[in-house]
Amino acid sequence: xxxxxxxxxxxxxxxxxxxxxxYAADRIFRSIAxxxxxxxxxxxxxxxxxxGQKAMPAVAxxxxxxxxxxxxxxxxxxxxxxxxxxxxxxxxxxALLLGGVFGISIAIFLTQDFIxxxxxxxxxxxxxxxxxxxxxxxxxxxxxxxxxLLKPLAGWLHDTLGWFPLFxxxxxxxxxxxxxxxxxxxxxxxxxxxxxxxxxxIPYKVKEAAYGMGTTRWExxxxxMLPTASSGILAALVLGFGRALGExxxxxxxxxxxxxxxxSLFSPANTLASLLASNFPEAxxxxxxxxxxxxxxxxxxTFLVNVAGLAIQQYTxxxxxxxx
Amino acid sequence: MNATAEALFVAEPFQAAGDVVIDCNVNxxxxxxxxxxxxxxxxxxxxKITGFIGPSGCGKSTVLRSLNxxxxxxxxxxxxxxxxxxxxxxxxxxxxxxxxxxxxGMVFQQPNPFSMSIFDNVAFGLRLNRYKGNIEERVExxxxxxxxxxxxxxxxxxxxxxLSGGQQQRLCIARAIATEPDxxxxxxxxxxxxxxxxxxVEELMLELKENYTVALVTHNMQxxxxxxxxxxxxxxxxxxxxxxxxxxxxxxxxxxxxAPREKLTKEYISGEFS
Numbered sequence: 001x002x003x004x005x006x007x008x009x010x011x012x013x014x015x016x017x018x019x020x021x022x023y024a025a026d027r028i029f030r031s032i033a034x035x036x037x038x039x040x041x042x043x044x045x046x047x048x049x050x051x052g053q054k055a056m057p058a059v060a061x062x063x064x065x066x067x068x069x070x071x072x073x074x075x076x077x078x079x080x081x082x083x084x085x086x087x088x089x090x091x092x093x094x095a096l097l098l099g100g101v102f103g104i105s106i107a108i109f110l111t112q113d114f115i116x117x118x119x120x121x122x123x124x125x126x127x128x129x130x131x132x133x134x135x136x137x138x139x140x141x142x143x144x145x146x147x148x149l150l151k152p153l154a155g156w157l158h159d160t161l162g163w164f165p166l167f168x169x170x171x172x173x174x175x176x177x178x179x180x181x182x183x184x185x186x187x188x189x190x191x192x193x194x195x196x197x198x199x200x201x202i203p204y205k206v207k208e209a210a211y212g213m214g215t216t217r218w219e220x221x222x223x224x225m226l227p228t229a230s231s232g233i234l235a236a237l238v239l240g241f242g243r244a245l246g247e248x249x250x251x252x253x254x255x256x257x258x259x260x261x262x263x264s265l266f267s268p269a270n271t272l273a274s275l276l277a278s279n280f281p282e283a284x285x286x287x288x289x290x291x292x293x294x295x296x297x298x299x300x301x302t303f304l305v306n307v308a309g310l311a312i313q314q315y316t317x318x319x320x321x322x323x324x
Numbered sequence: 325m326n327a328t329a330e331a332l333f334v335a336e337p338f339q340a341a342g343d344v345v346i347d348c349n350v351n352x353x354x355x356x357x358x359x360x361x362x363x364x365x366x367x368x369x370x371x372k373i374t375g376f377i378g379p380s381g382c383g384k385s386t387v388l389r390s391l392n393x394x395x396x397x398x399x400x401x402x403x404x405x406x407x408x409x410x411x412x413x414x415x416x417x418x419x420x421x422x423x424x425x426x427x428x429g430m431v432f433q434q435p436n437p438f439s440m441s442i443f444d445n446v447a448f449g450l451r452l453n454r455y456k457g458n459i460e461e462r463v464e465x466x467x468x469x470x471x472x473x474x475x476x477x478x479x480x481x482x483x484x485x486x487l488s489g490g491q492q493q494r495l496c497i498a499r500a501i502a503t504e505p506d507x508x509x510x511x512x513x514x515x516x517x518x519x520x521x522x523x524x525v526e527e528l529m530l531e532l533k534e535n536y537t538v539a540l541v542t543h544n545m546q547x548x549x550x551x552x553x554x555x556x557x558x559x560x561x562x563x564x565x566x567x568x569x570x571x572x573x574x575x576x577x578x579x580x581x582x583a584p585r586e587k588l589t590k591e592y593i594s595g596e597f598s
C-alpha cells in the first residue's frame with residue numbers, strides 16, 4: 001500500500017501510512033464487533049428454538065384453543081391462557097397509563113426550568129433509584145402497605161360506584177389495582193429517565209423560538225416541547241410497557257393468581273409471567289409443555305408490542321422531524 | 325475609578341426623523357456581575373430597517389434581544405434603563421414579557437422551525453393568538469411574503485425540518501410575520517445561509533419594511549449598506565477591565581459608512597479594527 005506514495009516521493013514531513021500492526025488491530029476489532037452482534041442474534045434464535053421445541057407437544061395438542069380458552073386445570077389436563085393474556089395486557093396498560101402520565105410529568109418538571117439544575121440532578125437520581133429496588137421488595141411492600149391502604153378506598157368505591165365496571169368487585173386482598181399500581185411505580189424510572197433525555201436533547205434554539213412567538217410557559221411546553229420530544233417519549237413508553245409485560249415477581253405476589261377475566265380493578269387476576277413463575281416449581285411433564293407454550297405466547301406479545309412501538313416511533317420521527 | 329468613569333464615552337443621541345416605534349434607552353445591562361452593555365440610546369424608526377453592526381461581543385445582539393425581552397430567558401440577565409414601546413416601558417413591573425413578544429416578533433441566527441408540518445409552523449402564531457379568520461389564507465400570504473410559497477405549496481404537510489437551511493430560515497420568517505407583528509427583530513438572520521439564500525432574505529426585508537418595522541443585527545457590513553436605512557455602530561470597551569459594549573455612533577446608513585463622525589466607526593468600516 002505504501003508503494004502508492006513512494007512513487008510520488010511523498011516521504012517528506014512526518015505523515016506516513018499506518019503500520020501493518022495498526023491494520024491488523026483494525027481487522028481484529030472489526031471481527032470482534034461482528035462476532036458479538038452475531039452471538040446476540042444466535043442467542044435469541046437459540047432461546048426461541050429451545051422454548052419452541054419444548055412447547056411443541058403442547059402446541060400440537062391444544063393449538064389455537066390455548067389462547068382462546070379460559071381454563072387451566074392440571075388434573076383434567078386442560079390448559080389455556082386467555083385470562084392470563086388479558087391480565088398481562090390489562091395490568092400493563094394500566095401501569096403504562098399511570099406510570100406514563102406520572103413519568104412524563106416528572107420529566108417536564110425536571111427539564112423545563114421549574115427547579116434549579118442541581119436540584120433536578122438530585123431528583124433524577126432519586127427517581128432512578130426506584131429502578132434499583134428489587135422486585136420482591138416491591139411485592140412485599142404491596143402486600144404489607146399498599147393493599148391495606150387500598151382496601152378502605154376500594155370498598156368505598158365499590159359501595160358507591162359498584163355499577164361502574166371498573167369498580168365491579170370489592171378488593172379482598174391481592175388484585176389488579178395493587179398489582180398495576182406497583183407496576184406503574186416500577187416502570188416510572190424507565191419512562192421518566194428516557195423522557196428526561198428526550199427533553200434534554202431539544203436544542204436551546206427551539207425553546208427560544210417558542211418563547212419568541214410569545215408563548216406562555218405552558219404553551220411552550222405543551223405545543224412545542226412535547227411534540228419535539230415525542231419520538232423519545234414514545235420510545236420511553238414502549239420500553240416501559242415492555243418492562244411491565246415481562247415483570248414477574250411483584251405481580252406473582254400481588255395479582256392474586258386467579259384464572260378469571262374481569263374489568264374490575266379490584267378483582268384478582270393473573271398474568272403470563274406470574275403464571276409461569278408460580279406453576280413451574282410443581283409442574284409435571286405435561287404442564288411444563290403447556291407452560292412453555294405460555295412462555296412462547298408471552299414472547300410473541302412482547303415482540304409484537306416492541307415492533308408496533310418502534311413503528312409508531314419511526315412514524316413520528318418521519319412526520320415531525322422530516323427524516324426519511 | 326471616578327476619573328475613568330467621567331471619561332466614559334457616550335454616543336450623541338440620534339435624532340430620528342420619522343416616528344419612533346421603540347425608543348430604547350439602555351443604561352446598563354448585566355449578566356450576573358458582568359456589565360455587558362452600557363449607555364446606549366437606540367431609537368427604532370417606524371417602517372424602516374435599523375441595522376446594528378459592530379465587532380463580536382459589542383452587545384448588539386444583547387440590545388436587540390432586550391427589545392422584546394428575549395433575554396428574560398436567561399435568569400441572571402438584568403436590564404437598567406427603559407424600552408418605550410407605544411408610550412409604555414416594556415420593562416415596567418406590570419408588563420408580561422409574553423405579551424411583548426406577541427407584538428414584537430423575532431427571527432433568530434439559526435433557523436429554528438418547530439418539529440411539525442410546514443403549515444403548522446406558520447399557523448403556530450395564529451392559533452396561539454386564537455385567530456378566528458381563515459388560517460389557510462393567512463398561512464399562504466405569509467409564505468408568499470417570505471418568498472417560500474412556490475417551493476412548499478405542494479408539501480405543506482411535510483415537516484418544517486425537512487427543508488434546506490435557507491428554506492427553514494424563510495419558514496421562520498413566515499412564522500414570525502404570519503401574525504403581522506408590529507416590529508420584527510432579526511438577529512443575524514443570514515449568518516447560516518449561503519449567498520443566494522442571503523440575497524432572498526435581504527429582498528424580503530426590503531419588502532417587509534413597507535408594512536413592518538425591522539431591527540436587524542448583522543455581522544456583514546455590506547448587508548447593512550444594502551438594506552438598513554439607519555445604522556447603529558456598537559463597540560467593545562475594554563478600558564474597565566471587562567468587555568462592555570456600548571453605542572459609538574448611530575445615524576443614516578449613508579452617513580455612517582461615508583462620513584462617520586467617530587474615529588472608531590471609521591476604523592471599523594474600513595476594516596482597520598483589530
